[in-house]
Amino acid sequence: MSSIKQIPVITERKGNPLARVFDEFVRFCRSRSLFILHYCTGCGAIELPPAMTSRFDMERLGIQPMVSPRQADILLITGYVSIKTLKRVILTYEQMGSPKYVIGICSCTVNGGMYWQSYATAKKLDEYMPVDLYIAGCMPRPEAVLAGLQKLMDRIHSGEANSWEDYFRNYDYYLGNQQKLFGENWQTPTDIITEAKHYDLIDEGTFGKHTQLLEQHQKPLEALDMRLGHDLKEPTE
Amino acid sequence: MTLTLLDELLLFSGVTVLVAMLLGRRLPAGWMVTILYGIQLLALMKMAPLGYGGEPISSALTFEVMGQTLSWRFDALSWYFALITLGSALLSSWYACGEWEQRFRQSGGNLWLFHLAMTLNVFSMLILLASGDLLSLFIGWELVSWAGFLLMAMAGGVATKAAMRYITYAMAGAMAIFGGIALVYVSAGSLQYEAILTAASQMSTAHLWMLVILFGAGFGIKMGLMPFHLWQAPAYAETPGPGSAFLGAISSRMGLFAILLVLVKLFGIVNIDSLKIPFTLIDARDLLAWIAVFTIIFPTFTAMKQNDARQLLAWHGIGQGGYMLLGLVVADAMGAAGGLLHVFNHATYQAALFMAVTAVIHRTGTADLNKLGGLVVRMPLTFMVLLVGIIGLAGLPPMNGFVSKWLVYRSLLNEGMPLLFVAAVIGTLGTILSVYKLIHNIFLGQLRIEHDNVKEAPWSMMIPMLILAAIIFITGLLPGIPLAWVASVQQAVGLPVSDYTLGGVESASGSLDMIWVIGVLFAGFGIGALIFYFAGGRSKRVHQLDNYAGGHFLTADVRYQYSDNFYAGLMHLIGGWYRGSFLWLEQSVKSLVEFLSLGMQGLYRRANAEFYLLSTALFVIAWVVI
Amino acid sequence: MAPMELIIELLLMPLVAFVVGMMMVLMMRRIAAKLQRRIGPPFFQPLYDIVKLHSKQTQISHGLIHDIGIVMAMGGYIAAETLLPVPGMTGIAEKGGIITLLYLMMIPSLGLALGVGQCANPNGSIGIARALTAMLAYDIPLVIVIFGVAYAAGTTNLVDIIAVQQAGGFETWGAVQMPVLAIAGLIAMHASLGKQPFEIYIAPAEIATGPMVEMSGKYLGGLFVMQCFQLYTTSVLYVSLFLGGGTTWFDFLLKSFLVLAIPVSIAYLFPRYRTEDLLRLMWKWPVMLGLIGVAFVL
Numbered sequence A: 001m002s003s004i005k006q007i008p009v010i011t012e013r014k015g016n017p018l019a020r021v022f023d024e025f026v027r028f029c030r031s032r033s034l035f036i037l038h039y040c041t042g043c044g045a046i047e048l049p050p051a052m053t054s055r056f057d058m059e060r061l062g063i064q065p066m067v068s069p070r071q072a073d074i075l076l077i078t079g080y081v082s083i084k085t086l087k088r089v090i091l092t093y094e095q096m097g098s099p100k101y102v103i104g105i106c107s108c109t110v111n112g113g114m115y116w117q118s119y120a121t122a123k124k125l126d127e128y129m130p131v132d133l134y135i136a137g138c139m140p141r142p143e144a145v146l147a148g149l150q151k152l153m154d155r156i157h158s159g160e161a162n163s164w165e166d167y168f169r170n171y172d173y174y175l176g177n178q179q180k181l182f183g184e185n186w187q188t189p190t191d192i193i194t195e196a197k198h199y200d201l202i203d204e205g206t207f208g209k210h211t212q213l214l215e216q217h218q219k220p221l222e223a224l225d226m227r228l229g230h231d232l233k234e235p236t237e
Numbered sequence B: 001m002t003l004t005l006l007d008e009l010l011l012f013s014g015v016t017v018l019v020a021m022l023l024g025r026r027l028p029a030g031w032m033v034t035i036l037y038g039i040q041l042l043a044l045m046k047m048a049p050l051g052y053g054g055e056p057i058s059s060a061l062t063f064e065v066m067g068q069t070l071s072w073r074f075d076a077l078s079w080y081f082a083l084i085t086l087g088s089a090l091l092s093s094w095y096a097c098g099e100w101e102q103r104f105r106q107s108g109g110n111l112w113l114f115h116l117a118m119t120l121n122v123f124s125m126l127i128l129l130a131s132g133d134l135l136s137l138f139i140g141w142e143l144v145s146w147a148g149f150l151l152m153a154m155a156g157g158v159a160t161k162a163a164m165r166y167i168t169y170a171m172a173g174a175m176a177i178f179g180g181i182a183l184v185y186v187s188a189g190s191l192q193y194e195a196i197l198t199a200a201s202q203m204s205t206a207h208l209w210m211l212v213i214l215f216g217a218g219f220g221i222k223m224g225l226m227p228f229h230l231w232q233a234p235a236y237a238e239t240p241g242p243g244s245a246f247l248g249a250i251s252s253r254m255g256l257f258a259i260l261l262v263l264v265k266l267f268g269i270v271n272i273d274s275l276k277i278p279f280t281l282i283d284a285r286d287l288l289a290w291i292a293v294f295t296i297i298f299p300t301f302t303a304m305k306q307n308d309a310r311q312l313l314a315w316h317g318i319g320q321g322g323y324m325l326l327g328l329v330v331a332d333a334m335g336a337a338g339g340l341l342h343v344f345n346h347a348t349y350q351a352a353l354f355m356a357v358t359a360v361i362h363r364t365g366t367a368d369l370n371k372l373g374g375l376v377v378r379m380p381l382t383f384m385v386l387l388v389g390i391i392g393l394a395g396l397p398p399m400n401g402f403v404s405k406w407l408v409y410r411s412l413l414n415e416g417m418p419l420l421f422v423a424a425v426i427g428t429l430g431t432i433l434s435v436y437k438l439i440h441n442i443f444l445g446q447l448r449i450e451h452d453n454v455k456e457a458p459w460s461m462m463i464p465m466l467i468l469a470a471i472i473f474i475t476g477l478l479p480g481i482p483l484a485w486v487a488s489v490q491q492a493v494g495l496p497v498s499d500y501t502l503g504g505v506e507s508a509s510g511s512l513d514m515i516w517v518i519g520v521l522f523a524g525f526g527i528g529a530l531i532f533y534f535a536g537g538r539s540k541r542v543h544q545l546d547n548y549a550g551g552h553f554l555t556a557d558v559r560y561q562y563s564d565n566f567y568a569g570l571m572h573l574i575g576g577w578y579r580g581s582f583l584w585l586e587q588s589v590k591s592l593v594e595f596l597s598l599g600m601q602g603l604y605r606r607a608n609a610e611f612y613l614l615s616t617a618l619f620v621i622a623w624v625v626i
Numbered sequence C: 001m002a003p004m005e006l007i008i009e010l011l012l013m014p015l016v017a018f019v020v021g022m023m024m025v026l027m028m029r030r031i032a033a034k035l036q037r038r039i040g041p042p043f044f045q046p047l048y049d050i051v052k053l054h055s056k057q058t059q060i061s062h063g064l065i066h067d068i069g070i071v072m073a074m075g076g077y078i079a080a081e082t083l084l085p086v087p088g089m090t091g092i093a094e095k096g097g098i099i100t101l102l103y104l105m106m107i108p109s110l111g112l113a114l115g116v117g118q119c120a121n122p123n124g125s126i127g128i129a130r131a132l133t134a135m136l137a138y139d140i141p142l143v144i145v146i147f148g149v150a151y152a153a154g155t156t157n158l159v160d161i162i163a164v165q166q167a168g169g170f171e172t173w174g175a176v177q178m179p180v181l182a183i184a185g186l187i188a189m190h191a192s193l194g195k196q197p198f199e200i201y202i203a204p205a206e207i208a209t210g211p212m213v214e215m216s217g218k219y220l221g222g223l224f225v226m227q228c229f230q231l232y233t234t235s236v237l238y239v240s241l242f243l244g245g246g247t248t249w250f251d252f253l254l255k256s257f258l259v260l261a262i263p264v265s266i267a268y269l270f271p272r273y274r275t276e277d278l279l280r281l282m283w284k285w286p287v288m289l290g291l292i293g294v295a296f297v298l
């Protein structure tokens, strides 16, 4: 959800010019080094190998494939997302480290495409997670994929591609859509709310009735803290 | 008769035994015994000049038995070993006081017997270390064997079986030693060390061979040298926690002490060098070196396959004995120093490791490596001790095990022994694999739900462990401290002395300065930490279930831990090489003895008993006369 | 040596190692690209990657040991570099020697092993189990080779080993004097890089990059830094043992890059071995060559 309040107001940043140069450098590095996680959900995945190999060679743009969500920056959703798959996609997205970007490849991710009437397919990807870029087509050619990636690189460089913050700031909205689809007991092993608190990304939309519902049944997921436990009660035997 | 310092020490040790025996049923017995160990250690400290090249101290007590003088004395060698013995006794006894003791009693253990066995062990070891001639050595040896048996057997059940196995081996070893002593007596006419020293230089080759084999086998059994190693791991592993820490630290080193005394000091390693095995290129010393190397490799790789933490450690204890012997057999200044230093180092980390594992058992009730995991968040200090211990055991910087192993490697390199060198490194690599499995399966990985409320070990157990960890690190940083004692031991047994400094060893062909190495290592860690903590963003601690599982949702009831068959790929290749040949050998010897005894029994029953007696007697007389 | 000078050397040596290491990563990726008829990454790509990973805003940690593992992985190599002489700088190479260096080089991997262990991810643990197995495989030929070189030079001091080789020009290079050992060393070095066909512990398609599976942001960044150090250390060690070290920075770097190019060019032509095949291969050929080489030396 790109709410009206979220439209970035570009203000000329003042302050230490060195810090500005540094920020610019960091953004540049971010845009030039993108690790993709291609979640091969549908037909579109087949277009990625050519994009990576000798014909189109993604690596010259600094883009390379990675294996686990922890390492990746871009989540590529390559085609229709069935409901069962969507659960995994959401978990995968939540496990990625920010700044993270989602690209929906294929028309199916935009509006369900030819699976519009399917009972088992999620129609719009951006109801469940913030999507930075759609590359439409059934299926898009590698050129289109690369063009899309370049577009994303530009947006990262200019600092516009921060939709990942939206997931934290409007978590209630996304969670609500997820709950609608998966039922009220929906919970991933990741804990978005404490993460938002930890990184100070709380906004009005973070909490709401859906997060309340989650908190009612949520199994505790605090990190296991290192402790000596000498103040614990002796376990009764 | 005035009491010398040695008499004082032995007296205190005897008093400790008495206290344990008479007052051992009272509650603070553990503390009393611990304090008495402390007093013994102080008495030993009074003899500290021995460790820096002082004159030997003899006991005022001497006996005449059948024309043989029995005497006791302490020199640098005895002092060094006694220091390790008393140190490990003090710390393991300290460890046993308090909560461990209570738990032990609650679970039906006999605390009185435990303390008594420990004190007896220490007392008998001191007597052995103080022996002034071969006869007193033999007496001490027997005492140590039986005291060890008492400690190993006390847990009952499997432990008794293991202890029976031990005592069978020990008796066989004692027979060999006794035979050796008899042979020495025949040729030297006396059992005094001085007389033997002169006699040794004139012994014939066959004679010397016989002695090397008899003494080597006898003492080697205690050390767990191949192929006599089978008894050790089960026996040590089954002993109650602090007891196994003590036994693992020092007990089998008594064998090394005796080997040093008899084979190195009395017969002289050079004499042994001249013993060629006919038709081969190797001599007795090479043979010993290869035995040492096999003792390193096979038990280490057996350890890797163990699924019980204590068994794993006990098997490593055997393997590490190989390094000590290897260093001594190379017998140049560095090698001998390495071998001797390793005795000290091994005692420190092995005790720490056994204690850490016992602490885990104390809290979780199991040492099964497939039933633990993730305990680092619940027992962080124990984790740290175990980590320090395994770094020492694996012989990596910055802990003390590295220094002694480095010395052994250097000596092998200097002497140009590539195969031994490679074999020693294989042992080290195997150790690294195996100890990683140990620490991973206990402390890393997923924490089981049933261990969520586990607490850190109680302070009464923690403090001795932390002291040991500190010793391991400090003697790794400043190896010069123990190397000074080692140097005087080398002098005492007539080996060349290395040129040691506070931080390591000085040598023209490459020296070692641990102060620099560790300093730079920690500086490196510091820079690494700076980069890590300040050049990156903040990180968030997450629950262990927030984990990559290919998109799968992990829940608390799912075991998401890799522990069984840990080195699957390796075992694919070498798994078939574990044939249990030595077990088979042991079994066949056992069956042979059984068969023979059955046969003899049958003969004896059926035939005319008097006839056999008579013929045996005649045969013996004939043998003696001729 | 003046203490100030020494401190500067101690700081400079890891820094140089890092910069050169980044170029080596670049070279490796460019070679891979060329072999696959691609263009490959731009010149500063390794830097971009490291900066990007360190500038990640959120990342997860599985606990203190996870953090310490990364610190040890970087710090261990930073320390190891000071034991590795380069032209004009010897650091503390005289105080440790080659055996110490060999053991210090294990510290980063073992520190990492601890960190990965705490991630509680079986893929990571399997990766570490395989990595340690691989270490058991390639370290045996490696120590044989090092034994041979050190015995031939009569010292374990790397500075002296280099000096011995530089004494008589090209003829006294280790590779010329002991060609068999040099070949064995090259194979062992290739395996120690963990590149194909010996890449059993990364195995992306099988165990999801093994040790790196739970590494995000600066954690992965630390591992990228470690990779730079690893490439540098391995190739410079080989150059010091067999190619006479370097008299000037130019020939030193030239040799290091060329040496590294050999295993890297081979690597990208192969798929992966299984663990036991790696063991079998390592314990057969390089060990045999190494022992023959040592027999010549003795």
Ligand code: SF4
Residues within 6 Å of the ligand: A042, A043, A044, A078, A079, A080, A105, A106, A107, A108, A109, A113, A114, A137, A138, A139
């Ligand atoms: S858009 Fe076309 S190619 Fe892509 S997933 Fe849908 S049906 Fe398949």
